[in-house]
Amino acid sequence: MTESEICDRLKAALPDAVEEFESQLLDPAIRVKPARLVEACRFLRDDPSTRMHYLRLVTGVDRLPAGETPGRIEMVYHLWSYEKRHGIVLRVHLDRDNPVADTVCGVWPVANWGEREAFDLLGVTFTGHPDLKRIMMPVDWVGHPLRKDYQRPDRYHGLPTNRTAVLEQGRVQVATAEHVAKAEPVSGYMQLNMGPHHPATHGVINFLIETDGEVLRRAIPDVGYLHRGIEKISEMVGYLGTMPYTDRVDYLGAMFTNHGWALAVEKLCNIEVPRRAEFCRVIASELNRIASHQIATGALAMDLGAFTPFLHWIREREKINDIMERICGARLTYNYMRFGGVSRDIDQVTIDEIRRWLDHYEPMMLEFDRLISGNEIFIRRLANVAVIDPDDAIAYGLVGPNLRGSGLAWDVRRDEPYSIYNEFEWDVITGTGVHGVVGDAFDRYDCRLREIRESVRILRQACERIPEGEVRTKTARIKPAANEVYTRVEGPRGECGFFVVSDGTDKPYRSRFRTGSFTAMTIIEHLSPGLMIADLVALIGSLDVLAPEIDR
Amino acid sequence: MTENLSGLEVSRQCPTGGDAAPFVVTTRVDDLVNWFRESSIWYLLFATACCGIELMQTGGPRTDLDRFGAVFRSTPRQSDLLIVAGTITYKMADRVRLLYAQMASPKYVLAMGSCANCGGLFQPSYSVVPGVDAIVPVDIYLPGCPPRPEALNEAILRLQDLMKGEHWASRRKHQ
Numbered sequence: 001m002t003e004s005e006i007c008d009r010l011k012a013a014l015p016d017a018v019e020e021f022e023s024q025l026l027d028p029a030i031r032v033k034p035a036r037l038v039e040a041c042r043f044l045r046d047d048p049s050t051r052m053h054y055l056r057l058v059t060g061v062d063r064l065p066a067g068e069t070p071g072r073i074e075m076v077y078h079l080w081s082y083e084k085r086h087g088i089v090l091r092v093h094l095d096r097d098n099p100v101a102d103t104v105c106g107v108w109p110v111a112n113w114g115e116r117e118a119f120d121l122l123g124v125t126f127t128g129h130p131d132l133k134r135i136m137m138p139v140d141w142v143g144h145p146l147r148k149d150y151q152r153p154d155r156y157h158g159l160p161t162n163r164t165a166v167l168e169q170g171r172v173q174v175a176t177a178e179h180v181a182k183a184e185p186v187s188g189y190m191q192l193n194m195g196p197h198h199p200a201t202h203g204v205i206n207f208l209i210e211t212d213g214e215v216l217r218r219a220i221p222d223v224g225y226l227h228r229g230i231e232k233i234s235e236m237v238g239y240l241g242t243m244p245y246t247d248r249v250d251y252l253g254a255m256f257t258n259h260g261w262a263l264a265v266e267k268l269c270n271i272e273v274p275r276r277a278e279f280c281r282v283i284a285s286e287l288n289r290i291a292s293h294q295i296a297t298g299a300l301a302m303d304l305g306a307f308t309p310f311l312h313w314i315r316e317r318e319k320i321n322d323i324m325e326r327i328c329g330a331r332l333t334y335n336y337m338r339f340g341g342v343s344r345d346i347d348q349v350t351i352d353e354i355r356r357w358l359d360h361y362e363p364m365m366l367e368f369d370r371l372i373s374g375n376e377i378f379i380r381r382l383a384n385v386a387v388i389d390p391d392d393a394i395a396y397g398l399v400g401p402n403l404r405g406s407g408l409a410w411d412v413r414r415d416e417p418y419s420i421y422n423e424f425e426w427d428v429i430t431g432t433g434v435h436g437v438v439g440d441a442f443d444r445y446d447c448r449l450r451e452i453r454e455s456v457r458i459l460r461q462a463c464e465r466i467p468e469g470e471v472r473t474k475t476a477r478i479k480p481a482a483n484e485v486y487t488r489v490e491g492p493r494g495e496c497g498f499f500v501v502s503d504g505t506d507k508p509y510r511s512r513f514r515t516g517s518f519t520a521m522t523i524i525e526h527l528s529p530g531l532m533i534a535d536l537v538a539l540i541g542s543l544d545v546l547a548p549e550i551d552r
Numbered sequence: 553m554t555e556n557l558s559g560l561e562v563s564r565q566c567p568t569g570g571d572a573a574p575f576v577v578t579t580r581v582d583d584l585v586n587w588f589r590e591s592s593i594w595y596l597l598f599a600t601a602c603c604g605i606e607l608m609q610t611g612g613p614r615t616d617l618d619r620f621g622a623v624f625r626s627t628p629r630q631s632d633l634l635i636v637a638g639t640i641t642y643k644m645a646d647r648v649r650l651l652y653a654q655m656a657s658p659k660y661v662l663a664m665g666s667c668a669n670c671g672g673l674f675q676p677s678y679s680v681v682p683g684v685d686a687i688v689p690v691d692i693y694l695p696g697c698p699p700r701p702e703a704l705n706e707a708i709l710r711l712q713d714l715m716k717g718e719h720w721a722s723r724r725k726h727q
Contacts, residue, residue: 137679138643145678152678156642163670163682171685196647197598199626204600204644225644226601229677236676245673251602295605314612321609332605332698548601 003028006050006088013043022091026267026485029076029089034101037092041107044079044088052079053394055104056087057486058114059512060122061501062096064148071096073124076499077104078486078514082394082410089486094124103129110397113522121146136224136551145232146510189217196225200303200537203547207524211533219528219536221521227551231511238507239265239478240339247333249513250549252295255281255288256491257513258337263418263487264498265339268480276469277341278420283354283462284327284336284346285489286455290361291320292492293448293455300445300541301372304381309372316364319357326350341472351463358456358463365452373449382445383436386527386539390439396526397519400494401451402543405431405444412490419489424461426454441542448492448544479506486514493517493544517549585720589632589658590712591621596631598651601638603665603698610701622708628654633711634688635704639667639674640681652688658718662707663690666697673697 001009007021007030017036022029032040044052056078065071073094080087094101103126104111116135118124123144126132134141143150152161160166195206204225210217230249234242246257259281266273273281298313321331327346328336336343372378388398393406403410411428413421429450431443480502488497494516503509520543527539595617599607611617611624625631628651640648652661663684666672671682684690691714694707 141642150678157645159642159645159681159686161678161682163675166670166683166686169686172687172689196644197628197651199597203604204647225641225647226639227641227643227679228639228674229679232678233674233676248602248673251605311613314609315614318609318612318614331700332602 001049001084001086003030003086003088006030006044006086009047009049010040010043013047014040025089026483027078027087027089029091029484031091031093034092034094037090038102038104038107040090041077041079041104044090045107049084050081050086050088051083052081052087053108053391054080054082055108055110055114055397056080056495057497057499057512057514058104058111058118059499060118060124060146061510062122062146062148065096073099073122075101075118075124078499082408085415099124100127101125102127105129108397109395109526110519110522113518120144123147134224136227138224145229194219194533194536195222201540201547202299202545205521205540205545205547205550207536209528209533209536214532214534216528216531216533216536219524219531221524223521223547223550225551226547228548230552231513234508234511236507242508242511243337244333244335246513247335248548249552250491250493250496250515250546251332252292252546253288253492253496254332254334255285255336256489256496258334259285259419260487260489260491260496260498260513262337262339263489264485264500265478265480267485267487268483268500268502269339269475269478271340271475272473273341274470274473275420275467276345277471277473279462279466280327280342280346280471281337281419282421282424283351283459283466284324284334284342286459286462287320287323287327287354288334289455289492290452291317291324293452296492296541296544297368297445297448300538300544301378303537303541304378306372306375306378309368312364312368312371316361319360323350323354323357326353338472339478340475341470343472345471346466351466354459355463358459362456365449365456369449373446379435379442381534381538382442382542383434383440385436385441385535386531386542387437388439388523388527392523392526393439396523398494398523399516399519400490400492401429401447402444402494402516402520404429405447405542406439407431412488412495416488418487421458423465424458426457429454441538444542444544477506479504488514491516493520493546493549513552515549515552517543517545517547518552520545521550582718582720583716586716586718589718590715593620593622593633593660593708593711593715594625594631595622595633595635595662596628596651596655597624597626598634599637600640600644601667603637603668606698606701606704607635607637607664610704612701615701615705617705617708620708620712628652629656631655632658633660633662635662635664636668636684636688636690637664637698639672640684640687641679642681643679645681645687648684648687660691660711660714661688662692662694662711664694664696664704664707665699666695669693669695 020031044050061074077090115126120134189210195201196204206222208220230245246261247254249257294313298310302310328334390406409428409430482504486499497514499512501510668684674680
C-alpha cells in the first residue's frame with residue numbers, strides 16, 4: 001500500500017483521529033490528534049491490511065516559535081510492516097511548554113526507550129509509561145539538551161564543562177571518589193552493578209542485576225555512560241561536518257554510518273552518485289562488515305572463556321586495517337564517504353591486494369571454525385540460551401543478524417535496496433537452529449559467521465566488476481530545502497537509520513540516528529528473568545551491542 | 553666491573569677476588585625496584601570508546617604489548633596503569649574516580665586519544681568531560697583520534713622511562 005492508501009484506511013476507521021496528511025515530505029506523514037495516537041497505532045498494527053508490527057523509530061523534534069506559529073514539540077513515529085513491505089510516519093504536535101503524550105509502550109514494547117530518550121533530551125512526558133526516567137543524562141541533570149534554547153551549564157558537580165576552565169583551575173593532583181551513587185538495596189535479593197566498567201559488557205554499559213543465587217531475577221540495562229551528544233553537535237557543525245562524527249557513532253562499522261548519513265543528505269539534495277563510487281562504497285563497506293563481525297564473534301568467544309579465537313581475528317583485522325588505510329587513510333574512523341561519492345578512489349593495486357587477502361582469508365574462516373565453532377563447551381554455552389522468537393524480535397525492534405537469527409529473512413541490502421547491492425549474487429543468512437532451537441544465542445553467532453562468507457562473495461564480485469570512471473559528483477554547497485528524510489543501510493548491527501530534518505539552512509535542524517544496539521538493549525530486561533549470570537554474558541555478546549551505538 | 557643490564561646499572565664483584573663466579577650483583581634499591589615495576593606494567597582494560605579498539609589491537613599479535621611485560625587486567629585492584637581509552641562523560645566521571653581509587657599504588661594514568669586529553673572532537677558537547685585530567689591525575693598524554701597502536705606502544709615505553717626515575721620510598725602516587 002502507498003502512504004496515501006494507508007492514510008485513507010486510517011481515516012475510514014478512525015475518522016476524527018487524522019488531522020492532516022503531509023504528502024509533501026520525502027517520507028509522507030500522517031498527523032494525528034495526540035489524544036487518538038494510541039488508538040491509531042493499535043489500528044495500524046492490528047489491521048490485516050496494514051499490520052505494522054515494527055516501530056522503526058520514535059523520536060521528537062523541537063520547533064521554536066516562529067512569527068505567528070507557536071512553538072511545539074513534534075513526536076515522530078516511523079512504522080514498518082515486514083509482512084506487507086510498507087511503512088508510514090505518524091506525527092503528533094504537542095504543546096512546547098507542557099508536552100504530554102500517551103505512551104505507545106503497550107503497542108510496541110520497543111517504544112519504551114525511545115520515549116525515555118525523548119523525556120530525557122526533549123522533556124516530553126508520556127502518560128502511562130512504565131518507567132519514565134532519564135536514560136542518557138545523569139538523574140540529577142538539569143534541563144533537556146536537545147531543546148533548541150538549551151544552555152549548557154558551566155559546571156556539573158564541580159566539574160568544569162569547557163577545556164579553558166579545566167586549564168584555569170589546574171590539573172587534578174589528587175583524585176577523590178565522593179559522588180559515587182550507591183544502589184538502593186532491594187529486600188530478599190542480591191542487587192549487583194554489572195558495569196559500567198566490566199570486561200564482558202562491550203564498552204561502558206551498566207546492568208543492574210537482581211539475583212537469587214546464580215539465577216537472575218532480572219537485569220535492567222542502564223545506559224548513557226557514553227552519551228556524547230552527537231545529534232546536538234550535528235546541529236552545530238553542518239552536514240559535511242557531521243561526517244567524522246558518524247564514524248564515532250559506530251566505530252566498528254564506521255563505513256555504514258558514513259554511508260547512511262551520505263544517503264540521507266543525497267536524498268535531501270537529490271545528488272547522484274557515480275557508478276564507480278558505488279563500487280568503492282560496497283567494497284569498503286563489506287570489508288568493514290567482515291572486520292566488525294570478527295570482533296563480534298571473537299569477543300563473544302572471549303567472553304565465554306576462549307581467548308585464542310579473538311587473537312586470531314585481531315590478527316586478521318590488522319590486515320583489513322592495512323587495506324582500509326590504503327583505501328581511505330584511516331584504520332578505524334574512516335570518514336570515507338562524501339555527498340555524491342567517496343573521498344578518494346580505490347586504485348588497482350589495492351584491488352589486487354584485496355583479492356590476495358581474500359585468497360588468504362578464506363582458509364582462515366575454516367581455521368576459526370575448527371578453533372571454536374564446533375567446540376562442545378562453546379556450543380553448550382550458547383545453544384538453547386536466550387531464545388528470541390520472531391514475534392518478540394519484531395516487537396522489540398531487533399534488526400540485522402539478531403533478527404535473522406530468529407529466522408526472519410530480512411536484510412535491508414536486499415529488501416529495501418540501496419546502492420548497488422541488488423546487482424550481486426549473495427544470500428540472506430537466517431538462523432537454522434544448528435545446535436538448538438531457532439533464535440538461540442548460537443544462531444545469532446552462526447549468522448554473523450556465515451555473513452562473513454557472504455561479504456567475501458560480494459567483495460569478489462565487486463573487485464571483478466568495478467568500472468572505470470569518476471568517484472565523486474561535483475556538488476554545490478549543501479543547503480537542502482526544508483524537508484524530512486529517513487534513510488537506512490544494513491550495518492553489522494542491523495538497520496542503521498538516519499532521520500534528518502532540514503530547514504533550508506546549511507545545518508541539519510535535527511538529526512536522529514537509529515541504531516541496532518539501542519533497540520537490541522530493550523529486549524534484555526524481557527529475556528533476563530531465569531537466566532544464569534553467565535548466560536547474561538552470552539546474551540549480551542550474542543546481541544553484539546556496542547556502547548557508542550546505544551548512547552550516540 | 554660495571555655493565556648495563558636491561559637498563560639497570562649493575563656492578564659485579566667477586567667476594568673472593570678474581571674473576572671466578574659466584575658474583576655478587578650490587579645495584580641501587582631504586583634501580584632494582586623500578587626495574588621490576590617497569591617490566592610488569594599491568595594495565596586496566598578500560599575501553600570506553602573508539603580508542604578501546606586500538607587498545608585491543610595493541611594488545612594483539614602485531615604490536616604485542618606483552619613484549620614489555622604489559623598485560624591487561626580486568627580489575628583495577630591488580631592494575632598499575634589506567635589507560636583511559638576514550639571519551640569520559642559526566643555520568644561516567646565518578647566511576648573513573650572510583651576505578652582510580654581502587655588501584656594499588658604506585659599507579660599511573662595514561663590519557664589515550666583526544667577525548668581523554670581535552671575532550672577532542674566532543675568539546676562542543678553538553679555531556680563530555682573536557683579532559684580526564686579534570687578528574688584524575690594524568691602522567692602521559694597520548695594524542696590521536698584514535699592513536700595508532702605504534703603510538704600507544706611508544707607511550708608505554710615513555711611510561712617506563714618515567715618509572716625509572718622514581719624513588720622507591722616516595723609516595724608520589726597518592727592514596
